[in-house]
Amino acid sequence: MNSIKPEIARIALVGCGPISNFHVDAVNGVGMRVTDVAASKNSVTVGSFASKFDIPNVWKDPEQLILEGSWDGLVLAAPTKAMLPLLTLAISRNLPVLVEKPVAMSSFALDSIQGNPQQVMVAYNRRFYPKIQELKQILQISKPALISVEIPEKLLPSSTGALNEIYSGVIQNSAHMFDIIRFLAGALEIVFVDSPGDRKRELGSLMVLRSEHGHLISLKMNYQASANFSITADIDTKRYSLLPLELLSIYDGMNVVEPTQEVPVRSYKPQLQSQLRSDPSEFKYKPGFLGQAQAFKELMLGEPSSYMAHLDDTRKALQIAEILINPLNQLPFPIKIN
Incomplete structure (x- = not known):
């Protein structure tokens, strides 16, 4: 077991953008402390960020912090395009x-x-x-389910027409949803993907996937639609709905409202069995961040959580994004995400 005492663990942070605020709060929330911070070289904002969170050690060069800093764990919250060189240096330290x-x-x-x-x-x-x-947990023990996923991602303008610019949100934001599908349903293979009209990807895409447990997943990329990100799973008469993702609503059966003189139309409403809301104490932190920090703490102890995502998990999320972004002709279905 690692000899680190997580209650006094020294955490270094690279990045001082909005997401870094949530990381500092969560690290502090599980009893560790951010002791060192750096941003881009010679950043003009890192000093005020350090003062805001009472971080004692400010570094001008993130690479120097990674290679020479005395830290037990490192949080990398740099922009995606700057991440790989920093991560490569961090891995050389052989620390979490x-x-x-x-x-x-x-x-x-x-x-x-x-x-x-x-x-x-x-x-x-x-x-x-x-x-x-x-x-x-429900999907792990249930019979195969029909799962629907809706991702109304935004498309971004690009002066060059580069796909990785137009579909940057699919790579950097929707990757969350692609990872959650795998997290919920298990290993996946893609059995079908298509787009409206003459396969115009910018109009949206429909992807059908099958999981190792037999779950069949319909993934709808309805770009810029007036909708929310959502996941539903239908198992027998029950529907499990994550809409928004922080709220799990469970429906079982339909309520039939007979027509009346005032409303001469019969209506059918799903019968809400239960609605599992997040505990109010969770809202002190950005959703998921406290549990994530706790899992990072466990990794530092040499006891990695079964819920943590590894580099191979993000590789597979990116593979799904790439299939949605790139030309759809001549894809060899089924495609295993491995």
């Missing part, structure tokens, strides 16, 4: 690293990673939503 998702802009870029990736935890914080974990 929590790195923001999706780590890289392509699955192929991860091939450059050397060293001990088992010490690396990827920050897919939605794995630590209590309601997502509850649905995972």
Whole structure:
């Protein structure tokens, strides 16, 4: 077992953007402390960030912090395009690293990673939503389910027309959803994917996947739709709905409302059996971040959580994104995500 005492563990942080605020709060919330911070070289904002959170050691160079700092664990919250060189340096220290998702802009870029990736935890914080974990437990013991996933991601303007710019949100944000599908349903293979019209990807895409447990998943990329990210699972008469992802609603049966003189139309409403809301205490932190920090603490103790995401998990999430983004012609279905 690792000799680190997590209650006094020294955590170094690279990055001082908005997401870093949540990491500091969560690290403190599980009894550790951020003692060192750096951002981009010669950052003009890192000093005020350190003062805000009472971080004693400020570094001008993130690479120097990674290589020379006295830390027990490292949180990398740098921009995705700057992440891989920093992660490569961090792995050379052979100490635990929590790195923001999706780590890289392509699955192929991860091939450059050397060293001990088992010490690396990827920050897919939605794995630590209590309601997502509850649905995972249900799907592990249930008969095969029909699962629907809706991802109304935004498309971004690009002066060059580069796909990785237009579909940047699919890579950097929707990767969360691709990871959650695998987390909930198990190993996947893609059996079908298509887009409306003459396969115009910008109009959206429909992907059908099958899991190792037999779950059949319909994934709808309805870009810029007036909708919310959601997941539903239908098992026999029950429907499990994550909408929003922090709330698990369970429906069983239909209520039939007979027509009346005032409302001469029969209506059918799903019967709400239970609604599992997050505990109010969870809202002190960004959802999932406290559980994620606790899992990072366990990794530092040499007791990795079964819920933590590894580099191979983010590789597979990126593979799904790449299939949705790239030309759809001549894809050899089924495609195993491995």
